[in-house]
Amino acid sequence: MSHDIYINNPEGLFKALEKELSDPNKLVAIQIAPAVRVSIGEEFGYPPGTDLTKKTVGLLKALGFDHVVDTPLGADINMYEEAYEILHALERNDESYFPVFNSCCIGWRLYCSRTHEKICRHISPIASPHMITGSIINYYLGKKLNKPPKDIVSVSVMPCTLKKYETLEQFPDGNRYVDYVLTTHELAEFAKKKGLDLKSIPEGEFSSILPDSSKDGVIFGVTGGLVEALLTTMAHILDVEKEDETFFRNDKTIKERQVKLGKHTLNVITVYGAANFEKVFKQIQEGKKFHFVEVMNCPYGCVGGPGQPLPVNTKKLEARAAGLRKAADKKRTLATVPQENPTLQTLYKELLGRPGSKTAHELLYFHKVKL
Numbered sequence: 001m002s003h004d005i006y007i008n009n010p011e012g013l014f015k016a017l018e019k020e021l022s023d024p025n026k027l028v029a030i031q032i033a034p035a036v037r038v039s040i041g042e043e044f045g046y047p048p049g050t051d052l053t054k055k056t057v058g059l060l061k062a063l064g065f066d067h068v069v070d071t072p073l074g075a076d077i078n079m080y081e082e083a084y085e086i087l088h089a090l091e092r093n094d095e096s097y098f099p100v101f102n103s104c105c106i107g108w109r110l111y112c113s114r115t116h117e118k119i120c121r122h123i124s125p126i127a128s129p130h131m132i133t134g135s136i137i138n139y140y141l142g143k144k145l146n147k148p149p150k151d152i153v154s155v156s157v158m159p160c161t162l163k164k165y166e167t168l169e170q171f172p173d174g175n176r177y178v179d180y181v182l183t184t185h186e187l188a189e190f191a192k193k194k195g196l197d198l199k200s201i202p203e204g205e206f207s208s209i210l211p212d213s214s215k216d217g218v219i220f221g222v223t224g225g226l227v228e229a230l231l232t233t234m235a236h237i238l239d240v241e242k243e244d245e246t247f248f249r250n251d252k253t254i255k256e257r258q259v260k261l262g263k264h265t266l267n268v269i270t271v272y273g274a275a276n277f278e279k280v281f282k283q284i285q286e287g288k289k290f291h292f293v294e295v296m297n298c299p300y301g302c303v304g305g306p307g308q309p310l311p312v313n314t315k316k317l318e319a320r321a322a323g324l325r326k327a328a329d330k331k332r333t334l335a336t337v338p339q340e341n342p343t344l345q346t347l348y349k350e351l352l353g354r355p356g357s358k359t360a361h362e363l364l365y366f367h368k369v370k371l
């Protein structure tokens with residue numbers, strides 16, 4: 001079935017959303033990516049890096065969305081599954097499983113499939129946080145509210161124009177993880193068209209059915225965040241110390257370190273930008289062994305995504321990156337790692353069972369990897 005992804009067609013996208021929002025039979029749920037909260041303010045006169053999570057939720061409620069879910073919940077689930085996949089491969093000494101590359105960056109996935117097809121099989125089989133959150137909206141939130149997936153509209157606000165391509169991916173039953181993607185800039189335009197200003201909007205709360213996410217889920221939106229989340233999650237599962245948790249937080253284009261986790265020593269590297277990735281790829285071709293490679297297409301990760309407010313410069317990117325790390329650290333009082341997230345715990349108890357279960361494979365893993 002043809003599906004319009006509304007690239008460079010904001011008016012068409014707004015019309016389609018207005019139609020969905022006015023349909024009384026539809027449940028329209030929307031998710032917010034981590035990077036959006038520290039950049040949307042730029043469209044309304046706030047300094048870059050201001051954490052406007054609750055204001056953004058309020059804005060989406062004012063636009064008529066029924067439930068607002070935080071994409072970091074999907075990041076928590078992604079990381080929980082990934083940590084177990086990697087630990088199982090380490091336990092069985094499966095060297096052929098490594099290196100593992102992240103699946104969360106659609107720009108990287110598209111680049112890899114067109115330039116390095118042979119290594120694409122090393123991209124994690126676990127769907128991106130964006131798609132996982134869409135899946136949970138369709139198959140958990142819907143069930144709780146007695147709505148079949150055909151009556152659920154799953155929307156997202158992403159810092160990334162390329163995330164629109166993820167709306168092409170489907171479950172075997174024909175449902176989509178996500179139906180529509182609005183970029184950060186498009187959300188601001190949509191709101192302004194309706195006469196809404198973030199400054200005067202009251203704060204809102206995430207869906208009471210899917211309310212929580214952890215520090216690890218939020219930090220995904222900035223370079224090095226995914227690796228920090230992975231190593232923290234694994235250390236927590238193994239019940240071992242991990243030295244210098246914040247090592248990957250600096251904004252260098254390439255960062256590499258050997259990390260000791262109990263009896264395992266992992267070679268980990270993070271990189272952003274295709275040209276920088278080619279330097280890492282050269283090392284891999286020359287025989288360098290990595291366990292995990294985090295690749296982000298954009299400068300500083302998703303905070304520098306192509307759907308973010310323009311114009312952009314290094315100072316703004318640094319402010320967004322610092323703002324997101326600060327927003328993540330605010331979460332430490334609640335849940336630092338995914339497995340401490342109460343919503344994740346409920347989802348595994350009521351729907352998913354355990355990491356790597358049959359249901360987890362059906363709902364959280366890719367069904368069609370090649371784009």
Ligand code: SF4
Nearest residue numbers: 105107160298302305
């Ligand atoms: S790093 Fe850039 S291309 Fe990759 S998912 Fe984030 S915004 Fe999109």
